[in-house]
Amino acid sequence: MYRERASRVVGGAVVWESVSDGVAPVRVLPDGCVDLLWSSRRGLLVAGPDRTAHLSVSGPGERWVGLRLPPGAAPAVLGVPADELRDRRAPLADLWGPSAAAPAERAAAGRPAAVLESLARDRLRAAGGADPLGARLTARLATGVPVAAAAAEVGLGARALHRRCRHLFGYGPKTLARILRMRRALDLARAGVPLAEAAARAGYADQAHLTRDVRDLAGLPPATLLLG
Known part of the structure; x- marks a missing residue:
């Protein structure tokens, strides 16, 4: 199952959701974007930007919710240069430390898409918007x-x-x-x-x-x- 919708957080952003069947890896093609992710098993993560395809492996029934940030928007949201995230899948706590705990708890409690969008919106506002x-x-x-x-x-x-x-x-x-x-x-x-x-x-x-x-x-x- 996969579905997506446009997000109003920033022009070109997309919210997507999927549930893995756990049968085979999913090939994710490079697109210049960075994704802020929530996994029902792994919590809050950051993905990309990738230079080549990434094979995403999930367990059966693992639910994913992502906010795909358009190219160039990630540094304002995440507070780090995009080249520090290149070809990486990292827990948000690796970037933000203890401050990632509260949004992770809210996402796990329900409505993770709303949590991701609210988080990105607040960070963009604090940064004065994307470059x-x-x-x-x-x-x-x-x-x-x-x-x-x-x-x-x-x-x-x-x-x-x-x-x-x-x-x-x-x-x-x-x-x-x-x-x-x-x-x-x-x-x-x-x-x-x-x-x-x-x-x-x-x-x-x-x-x-x-x-x-x-x-x-x-x-x-x-x-x-x-x-x-």
Whole structure:
């Protein structure tokens, strides 16, 4: 079982819920996002941002509730640079210490989605909101704008842009652009666009280029992924 809805915490945020059947790992593709999670067995956790696919293993009946923060929003919510969380799944207590205990107890008592959203909303308010550069860069790179052009648009040199991107997204702009391009191509393919056309529309040199990139980032070729 999986369902999701938009969240009003910050633009692009999503609340999702699932219950594991415990049969097989779930392949989670990189998306530039960081998730604030609650597990019925593990409590409050933080996930991502991932550079490659993560295989999530859960026990039978384990319930998950997540608040998926859009690219660039996590540092304002969690209080740490995104590159400190890269490719990690960590208890929230590792980041916040004893202050994570109270929200963990509230989430376990019921309505974990509301607890996650309230927690993120309060932290964003205290931080003065998410850095607008995160949403701006993500929007431009998601449309296929080259990294150099995106840097010029926001008035940053290559080194400054790389430094800001590591803080906001967990990795540099080229990695983020690569991940967003893969997701754009897969979205087109899921909508019924043939792979060769999806590759061209997403900015790949050809279908073979798409296949190599998806295999590197997702661990499987696109044709196999799309069967799932």
